[in-house]
Amino acid sequence: MQHHNAVLEVQAMKKYFPIKKGFLKRTIGQVKAVDDVSFFIEQGETFGLVGESGCGKSTLGKSILRAIEPSDGSITFVNRKEEAVEVRDLDNKQLRDIRRDMQLIFQDPYSSLNPRMTVLNIIGEPLICNGIAKGEELKRRVGDLMDLVGLNRKHLERYPHAFSGGQRQRIGIARALATDPKFLVCDEAVSALDVSIQAQIINLLQSLQQKLNLSYLFISHDLGVIQHISDRVGVMYVGKMVEVAATDKLFSSPKHPYTEALLSAKPVPIPKQKRERIILKGEVANPANPPSGCYFHPRCLYAQDICKQQAPDFKEIEAGHFVACHMAKDLDLKGVKVQ
Numbered sequence: 001m002q003h004h005n006a007v008l009e010v011q012a013m014k015k016y017f018p019i020k021k022g023f024l025k026r027t028i029g030q031v032k033a034v035d036d037v038s039f040f041i042e043q044g045e046t047f048g049l050v051g052e053s054g055c056g057k058s059t060l061g062k063s064i065l066r067a068i069e070p071s072d073g074s075i076t077f078v079n080r081k082e083e084a085v086e087v088r089d090l091d092n093k094q095l096r097d098i099r100r101d102m103q104l105i106f107q108d109p110y111s112s113l114n115p116r117m118t119v120l121n122i123i124g125e126p127l128i129c130n131g132i133a134k135g136e137e138l139k140r141r142v143g144d145l146m147d148l149v150g151l152n153r154k155h156l157e158r159y160p161h162a163f164s165g166g167q168r169q170r171i172g173i174a175r176a177l178a179t180d181p182k183f184l185v186c187d188e189a190v191s192a193l194d195v196s197i198q199a200q201i202i203n204l205l206q207s208l209q210q211k212l213n214l215s216y217l218f219i220s221h222d223l224g225v226i227q228h229i230s231d232r233v234g235v236m237y238v239g240k241m242v243e244v245a246a247t248d249k250l251f252s253s254p255k256h257p258y259t260e261a262l263l264s265a266k267p268v269p270i271p272k273q274k275r276e277r278i279i280l281k282g283e284v285a286n287p288a289n290p291p292s293g294c295y296f297h298p299r300c301l302y303a304q305d306i307c308k309q310q311a312p313d314f315k316e317i318e319a320g321h322f323v324a325c326h327m328a329k330d331l332d333l334k335g336v337k338v339q
């Protein structure tokens with residue numbers, strides 16, 4: 001581990017999906033969904049990952065848990081015994097063990113919960129499967145988990161349809177917490193919910209983090225949610241991490257033109273404070289056939305000749321502020337007011 005307080009360190013992660021064609025299913029190209037991404041998450045921290053849909057942020061989250069197999073790179077994770085483990089080297093049994101420590105919370109709690117199972121069995125399943133609890137002990141532990149996430153433990157025998165969207169997300173969170181993990185990937189975990197319910201679930205996640213010393217990778221396309229919950233933020237564009245910084249820094253003084261454009265489109269809390277919105281020209285680049293040089297150059301307001309020829313390195317330009325842009329030091333980009 002290069003960062004001594006990190007719970008997770010991802011280095012040069014790649015996930016390529018082959019494009020196959022014809023009767024013989026020959027590989028004729030690759031979709032570079034995640035392309036050479038490096039970052040770390042500290043113990044007890046929330047790292048927000050933001051970008052438009054299709055930028056690779058969900059693929060990155062799933063690859064870290066090996067819910068899908070990464071194509072290349074390294075994932076170092078500090079397990080509950082405080083041992084740094086290379087997740088990519090684990091066999092199936094070791095992977096099952098480490099999944100007790102790292103869990104996923106999905107976007108749509110309804111489709112991820114089995115409608116024929118009671119809440120007891122849904123939340124308790126990881127405890128049953130890992131041989132951790134059964135019978136009365138299982139009921140007690142699931143009841144405690146329900147208390148923890150703000151559900152009524154008397155509703156143990158109910159089915160998912162009897163709960164509201166927000167309550168179902170609480171069931172999903174309780175299930176993810178059943179094995180007492182230390183790290184959670186929250187993939188668009190509040191995106192399907194109404195704004196007022198979103199706030200409740202975000203508050204719950206924040207209080208659980210403090211109580212249980214959890215670390216989060218919080219993936220969302222919603223900049224408001226990301227700003228509210230994250231300690232640090234990473235911005236992805238077409239499979240690449242283009243900027244990482246502390247939340248206030250990233251929002252008040254972005255260093256990547258794509259971050260500036262994303263922020264300019266963020267809804268303003270007080271409508272009178274108008275901001276000039278940067279309308280990005282062109283489409284998001286196709287990860288199967290990305291442009292030369294910097295992938296953002298066809299849409300970038302500041303592109304120079306070098307941007308078409310050379311891909312910029314992802315570099316630390318100030319302490320803790322990482323950017324992949326040739327012009328990062330010269331540009332004076334606009335951020336948003338930090339609340």
Ligand code: SF4
Nearest residue numbers: 294297300307325326
């Ligand atoms: Fe824009 Fe060039 Fe920076 Fe890419 S490297 S974001 S094209 S200025």
